[in-house]
Amino acid sequence: MKADDGTPLPVRRLGDLRLPAQGLGCLSMTSFYARADPAEARATVRRAIDRGVTLLDTADVQGLGEGERLLGEAVAGRRDRVLISTKVGLERDQEGEFLGVRGDRGYIRQRCHASLRRLGVDHLDFYVKHWAAPGERIEEAFGALAELVTEGKVRHLCLSEVSAATIRRAHAVHPVTAVQSEWSLWSRGIEAEVVPVCRELGIGIIASCPLGRGFLTGSIGSAADLGPAQDFRHGLPRFGHANLARNQAVLAALRHLAASRDLTVAQLALAWLHQQGDDVVPIPGTARRDHLEENLAAALVELTPDERQAVAAAVPPEAVHGDRYPPFLMRLVDN
Template sequence: MTIDASPLPTRRLGALEVPAQGLGCLSMTSFYARADPAEALATVRHAIDRGVTLLDTADVQGLGEGERLLGKAVAGRRDHVLLSTKVGLERDRDGEFLGVRGDRAYIRRRCHASLRRLGVDHLDLYVKHWAAPGERIEEAAGALAELVTEGKVRHLCLSEVCADTVRRAHAVHPITAVQSEWSLWSRGIEDEVVPVCRELGIGIIASCPLGRGFLTGRIGSLADLGPPEDFRRALPRFSAANLPRNLAVVAALRPWAAEHGLTLAQLALAWLHHQGDDVVPIPGTARRDHLDENLGAVSTALSAGERAAVEAAVEAAAVRGERYPPFLMQLVDN
């Protein structure tokens, strides 16, 4: 194993060339422990300085605050970044989830609102956020295609959908990437979604590549999570019953990472970087030191035997619990 500190290599998401690692901005404004806004802003700007130009947010993050923060961070540097935001998950003013939408009027209205909050005239990637059971994805894809024609969107992306939905949307308008959770403890997309993406020439954006912080090794108990509103407290894998059992995953990886001079986060990200030249992880952080740590994984080389050993260690530890509670699980992989 070798670690190279050279500039970021690039990957292909369809016809789009991007740095090998992006930045997820979820934790900057919502869902986890509240971040320091000034440090979050500095982290985005530091990411750009380090060559991390794929910046990912969503209209539901902080009920629009995520887009406002990102817009402020990229002001004056718009031509140096690739902005990605999402549409489809609906929340009320109190943050309560209302469901998933993909109708044309909703997508157009939300796109214009996202452009205003970001302070830009176009989005580099516009992501359809999940799909409701039975949703006619063709309507959403058609609405997104209109936005491309109008110059408001450059590339289309889908999030947390099944292989059939990818095919159907791609038949309406070329899809550049599929963004779904993919990590050492969430590998569900490998069976059907990844093969379909590769058949169609669609790239893969790996979200939550550090297991919502779990694969960093910094969560040893429920006390290490954020305040009561921390979204992870509602997730089965972080429950009082499952978290102690899932710590076996970290225990299995920790000595292996230490032996090879890596942090747990770097090991988890390095494993993803070896899944293909069409895979771009977007680890989220609101801190510059964690950003720098994560970037240490980009040029870390793992042999096939080392990757197999890491996978075997996680498999033996047996991850407990679904990714989401039942009411949200019914909205993913449709």
């Protein structure tokens, strides 16, 4: 299915905000995957804005700040048309080595000011606390974030990859606008507790990695398809040789269902997620305009209840082999 340039994107809600149903994840533009063409990445952001996308998501650790700089360049002259989301909490050294998760007040304030400078803006629309360390006092982090709201540097506060209990504790300090967590056909862990507590509290859901870090595009048949060694998916258990081979089985049924609707596998996976509620905004990531158009077309797809059930049944949780992250990172999510 091709994108229809003349059809506006449906509207969804995150807390009290109303915004287009699909955002744009910018991770692949500067880091973690194969090297993207910066000019094409900037053109992709601008094309997204022209197509009505407003939510643009990055993080201070993406490219060690390069992700924020690129996004700032891309939105120059269009700032009033977008909602910029960036994150704080994951610490890396200058070589890119992961140091851990932080939420102390001084760190959050310093990183916020650095993000504003790199983006070239005077405020962040969404500021997202990136994960929570085991035992972390989320109250300190959210108290510091609330100060930034009072000072006008931040408009809305969000959380990423945390437990339902942490969401409740943070929301008691300052309203949480949205929770950004991985949600896709092969990552459904938030459905048990996180989604219900978000809906109880009126918190929106930003679905990150809605295409399973590329797996649900149907284009990754082996590790060779991941590209260069620096692609971080080489270190993720689901993309390990044995697990990846077993995970291919889920794609066969999806391909059949997608073909019956003249959709790509990626569009079918996104369409299923789009119809999980009017408080869900997926942010598929890409640094290419052709992939952007393919993804946006999925926001216009209507699946019948029977089709939604068939899609979900094609990828039962027990059919997905391997954790999302290696053990040392798995200990740092969903706390």
